[in-house]
Amino acid sequence: MEFWKNRWKNNQTGWHREEYNEMLVKHWPSLNIGANCNVLVPLCGKSLDMRWLAEQGHSVLGLELVEEAVHAFFQEQKLDSKQMNLISHVQHSSPPYTILHGDVFTVKSEMVQADAWYDRAAMIALPVSKRQEYVEQLRKLTSNGACGLLITFAYPQQQMEGPPFALHDADVIRLFANGFKVEHLETVQLEDEKDRGLSDVYSSVFKIQRLE
Ligand SMILES: C[S@@+](CC[C@H](N)C(=O)[O-])C[C@H]1O[C@@H](n2cnc3c(N)ncnc32)[C@H](O)[C@@H]1O
Helix, strand or coil: CHHHHHHHHCCCCCCCCCCCCHHHHHHHHHHCCCCCCEEEEECCCCCCHHHHHHHCCCEEEEEECCHHHHHHHHHHCCCCCEEEECCCCEEEEECCEEEEECCHHHCCCCCCCEEEEEEECCHHHCCHHHHHHHHHHHHHCEEEEEEEEEECCECCHHHCCCCCCCCCHHHHHHHCCCCEEEEEEEEEEECCEHHHCECCEEEEEEEEEECC
């Protein structure tokens, strides 16, 4: 928790991109999500991808631990947001965006029921020991049949301590083995990140549907 708060406080947000994620733009249409569906974006940061999703006609529901990130998103999008205290979270909203400020693991199904979800740099930000619990949160917070787009990042884990933690294709298959249909859409090899000592880096994209 302190780790992420410090990253935002010290402006160490190297994961943030000033453009839409190209895998999102390329693959989201294949999920066939209706325009007025609501899309869950766990560990959303101040991602511009939320704006892209909103431009497709979706309502966007972000979950974010650090208040600075939530403020930065609305400020950079030049939106005034209304705040409401919930028991475990603070809800910030400015339609079509709602961001719940708090821990992804304490969101209850009564608070969120999404039709679809988008994960870029979310699961890979969590320690490996929390991954299955994260999958259970995705199951709980989405409706039956909900589809998600997952973008991974993988490298030989011994090359670096995370985050980001390496998420290999086999991990995805194993983590979503029960009650989900997992479809691999694409894998791209990424440039070696020599400054971080990383080689054999790749990113995969999966379409994942909740079956029950
Ligand atoms: C690597 S960043 C990715 C942000 C965003 N998905 C993007 O692509 O720009 C991970 C984000 O998750 C947030 N985070 C970390 N742990 C969290 C938790 N338990 N609940 C909610 N958000 C969390 C961090 O504050 C950070 O903004």
